[in-house]
Amino acid sequence: DQQVKQNSPSLSVQEGRISILNCDYTNSMFDYFLWYKKYPAEGPTFLISISSIKDKNEDGRFTVFLNKSAKHLSLHIVPSQPGDSAVYFCAASEYGNKLVFGAGTILRVKS
Amino acid sequence: EPEVTQTPSHQVTQMGQEVILRCVPISNHLYFYWYRQILGQKVEFLVSFYNNEISEKSEIFDDQFSVERPDGSNFTLKIRSTKLEDSAMYFCASRRETGKNEQFFGPGTRLTVL
Numbered sequence: 001d002q003q004v005k006q007n008s009p010s011l012s013v014q015e016g017r018i019s020i021l022n023c024d025y026t027n028s029m030f031d032y033f034l035w036y037k038k039y040p041a042e043g044p045t046f047l048i049s050i051s052s053i054k055d056k057n058e059d060g061r062f063t064v065f066l067n068k069s070a071k072h073l074s075l076h077i078v079p080s081q082p083g084d085s086a087v088y089f090c091a092a093s094e095y096g097n098k099l100v101f102g103a104g105t106i107l108r109v110k111s
Numbered sequence: 112e113p114e115v116t117q118t119p120s121h122q123v124t125q126m127g128q129e130v131i132l133r134c135v136p137i138s139n140h141l142y143f144y145w146y147r148q149i150l151g152q153k154v155e156f157l158v159s160f161y162n163n164e165i166s167e168k169s170e171i172f173d174d175q176f177s178v179e180r181p182d183g184s185n186f187t188l189k190i191r192s193t194k195l196e197d198s199a200m201y202f203c204a205s206r207r208e209t210g211k212n213e214q215f216f217g218p219g220t221r222l223t224v225l
Binding site: 030032034036041042043044045046047089091093096097098099100101102103 | 115117142144146153154155156159166169185202204211212213214215216217218219221
């Protein structure tokens with residue numbers, strides 16, 4: 001099941017710079033997209049979401065962009081902090097149903 | 112801030128035994144879910160539950176699995192006869208309302224089947 005793909009297994013960024021995490025999807029019926037952050041041995045923590053009727057949603061240092069024609073979304077973290085180091089999962093859903101997750105991207109923010 | 116809780120944090124069992132994983136969703140949430148993550152793999156959906164019945168289940172959720180909301184606060188996942196391949200992290204999640212599908216996850220139960 002490759003409906004949601006995160007093609008970069010890892011990303012390393014300097015503290016204070018921008019982190020950009022990418023996600024692609026194939027199911028055009030997805031209408032809601034979310035980003036989760038996960039530390040080892042913990043559950044996914046909700047970060048930010050976006051509905052398919054929008055192309056941008058911002059919450060503090062986190063911004064999610066949605067490009068429906070390209071079936072692509074991205075999460076921008078500005079400025080990146082060492083505490084942001086974690087695994088980031090992209091997830092999508094159709095009509096409020098189950099979440100379909102990507103494989104995750106490990107973000108390392110170096111101080 | 113309200114959060115989803117899960118017990119136990121780690122469960123070790125012998126193959127063929129029954130296990131019950133417990134979850135307490137956020138109190139005003141209406142929709143409940145179980146997901147699992149096998150080591151090195153994606154988080155995958157098992158089952159969703161709303162209005163005291165299963166609303167959707169995956170192919171993984173076969174007759175060995177069942178869910179129950181025995182009272183107003185707990186939500187349980189039972190595996191009747193565990194197999195080695197059931198070893199995984201099991202996450203409970205809940206959400207409040209329709210429209211926004213923001214699901215909040217518990218810390219997980221690590222199930223080890225020997």
